[in-house]
Amino acid sequence: MYKKDFKILVVDDDPIARDVVFSILSKEGYYVVSAQDGFQAIDMMRKKDFSLLITDLVMPGIDGIELIKSALKISPEIASVVMTAYGTLDIALKAIELGAYDYITKPFKIEEILFLVSRCDKMIQIHKENRLLKKILSEIFKRNIVEIDKMGDLIDEIEKIGFFTSAEVKFLKKRIEKAYGKA
Numbered sequence: 802m803y804k805k806d807f808k809i810l811v812v813d814d815d816p817i818a819r820d821v822v823f824s825i826l827s828k829e830g831y832y833v834v835s836a837q838d839g840f841q842a843i844d845m846m847r848k849k850d851f852s853l854l855i856t857d858l859v860m861p862g863i864d865g866i867e868l869i870k871s872a873l874k875i876s877p878e879i880a881s882v883v884m885t886a887y888g889t890l891d892i893a894l895k896a897i898e899l900g901a902y903d904y905i906t907k908p909f910k911i912e913e914i915l916f917l918v919s920r921c922d923k924m925i926q927i928h929k930e931n932r933l934l935k936k937i938l939s940e941i942f943k944r945n946i947v948e949i950d951k952m953g954d955l956i957d958e959i960e961k962i963g964f965f966t967s968a969e970v971k972f973l974k975k976r977i978e979k980a981y982g983k984a
Contacts, residue, residue, distance in 0.1 A: 804830040807922050808850065811835045812842040812868060813857040813884065818907060822855060822884070825911055826918060839863025839871070846875045853921050858885035858892060858904075866899060873900045878928065880921045884909075 809831050813819035819835050826833045834849075836842040839862055842854070854872050858865035869881045883896040883904040893904040902921055905913060956977070960970050 804922075805832050807831055807852045807925075809833045809853045809855060809918070810842060810845060810851045811855045812837075812839065812860070812865075814838055814860045815857065818857065818884070822914060825914055829915060829918075831918070839865075839868040842868055843871050843875070846872055846879075850876060851879055852925055853918065854879055854881040855918075856881065856883060858883050858896070866896060869896065869899055869901055878925070880925055882917060882921065 809826055811819055811822045811826070811833060812835070813822070814837060816837070819837070823833050823835045834845060834851075836845055838860055839856075842856070843863070845851075846854075854869065856865040856868050860868075863871070865883050865885070869883070872879050872881055880902045881896075881900060883893070883901050884907055885892060885904060886907040896904055902924065903917055905917055956970065956974055960967075965973075
């Protein structure tokens with residue numbers, strides 16, 4: 802996945818903290834949008850799909866924990882990271898238990914946030930690849946005879962997602978052609 806395709810929503814009621822994270826990630830080439838509170842974030846998530854939610858834990862109105870719960874209802878596949886100046890193991894575990902991928906304590910180093918975002922990106926890639934492979938296996942094992950049209954659709958989907966190299970896709974097409982006469 803290209804960095805511009807990995808959409809990040811940064812939510813923090815502290816404009817300085819929000820702008821720092823926004824700037825760091827934008828300079829790295831990520832598509833980043835920011836929100837000043839949970840209400841604005843929920844509105845944005847309803848209008849656009851995000852790959853990653855980075856949220857402050859303590860905010861007025863809707864705190865980070867409630868925001869993660871709402872985010873997962875809106876977009877079940879979104880990864881989320883909690884930022885907190887109040888970094889305790891209990892808070893981190895609660896956030897992770899409710900669906901957060903990880904947490905980071907403020908103040909943090911630039912390398913820490915970049916490493917964490919990179920890990921989230923890789924995790925999301927693995928989940929997408931896993932879903933795609935399950936879909937392929939399901940199509941294959943659902944029937945005794947593979948429907949070539951369906952396999953062609955799956956190969957097209959594989960190419961669009963970009964998980965496999967063009968050589969791997971060509972290899973898969975060749976195997977199907979050899980086994981079934983066409984792809």
